[in-house]
Amino acid sequence: MHDYxxxxxxxxxxxxxxxxxxxFRFSPDGREAILKAQDVAVLDSFHFGGxxxxxxxVSFAVRWTxxxxxxxxxxxxxxPATDPAAFLGRFATARSxxxxxxxxxxxxxxxxxxxxxRGYAEIGRERNGSFL
Numbered sequence: 001m002h003d004y005x006x007x008x009x010x011x012x013x014x015x016x017x018x019x020x021x022x023x024f025r026f027s028p029d030g031r032e033a034i035l036k037a038q039d040v041a042v043l044d045s046f047h048f049g050g051x052x053x054x055x056x057x058v059s060f061a062v063r064w065t066x067x068x069x070x071x072x073x074x075x076x077x078x079x080p081a082t083d084p085a086a087f088l089g090r091f092a093t094a095r096s097x098x099x100x101x102x103x104x105x106x107x108x109x110x111x112x113x114x115x116x117x118r119g120y121a122e123i124g125r126e127r128n129g130s131f132l
């Protein structure tokens with residue numbers, strides 16, 4: 001079993017890595033988004049929260065394409081800031097496709113194509129917190 005992750009941040013967040021702004025593109029009409037990253041440095045701890053970490057790298061490309069019309073979501077400043085609905089956004093159901101690979105000394109994996117055809121994806125924009 002392998003757990004490729006960015007380590008545990010001082011804030012306690014995990015499975016987080018910073019990518020350059022150029023890794024994510026959103027179409028002007030908001031109906032398509034692409035996330036691509038190559039050879040991102042991560043750790044393989046072999047299982048969630050494991051104590052043994054081995055340097056590894058991952059690459060991935062994910063594309064979201066809207067399949068429906070965007071729908072408004074959230075309640076913005078009409079609710080307290082601690083309410084889960086304290087955001088505003090418009091989201092559309094989508095189809096997502098992706099390819100993933102990873103490697104470390106002695107092990108590698110590759111997935112040529114994965115889709116949300118038997119699952120769920122959505123695409124949209126939101127604003128929250130001080131942006132309301």
